[in-house]
Amino acid sequence: MTIKLAVTGKGGSGKTTIVKAFMHIFEEMYPDKSILLFDNDLTSELGHSFGLDIRNTIYGIRSGKHEYKTGIPDDMSKSEFIEWALEEIIVPNPGL
Numbered sequence: 219m220t221i222k223l224a225v226t227g228k229g230g231s232g233k234t235t236i237v238k239a240f241m242h243i244f245e246e247m248y249p250d251k252s253i254l255l256f257d258n259d260l261t262s263e264l265g266h267s268f269g270l271d272i273r274n275t276i277y278g279i280r281s282g283k284h285e286y287k288t289g290i291p292d293d294m295s296k297s298e299f300i301e302w303a304l305e306e307i308i309v310p311n312p313g314l
Contacts, residue, residue: 219251234267254308270309279303 223240225233237255244253257264262272279300290299 234264237264238267265309274303274307276304276307279307 221244225237225240227233241253241255244251255264256276260275260277262270262275265272290296294302
């Protein structure tokens with residue numbers, strides 16, 4: 219089963235708080251499932267709310283910034299590079 223949930227709203231409306239609450243509910247309801255959160259905010263507020271120091275982002279991968287500024291290594295295809303880079307930025311929830 220896949221559940222997709224998007225939370226939108228203006229700044230300061232409690233989106234991060236709502237997402238964290240939903241995450242805890244889903245963890246209790248589906249303890250054997252993985253939960254993946256995406257934060258579309260360039261300030262990485264969702265990650266910060268979990269005490270994470272977010273430096274590498276999907277934006278960084280796409281734009282060639284941060285640790286990915288050297289570009290795609292010669293021995294990797296673009297899809298291999300993106301898969302590697304995504305694995306580098308996905309972190310487990312340290313709050314549990």
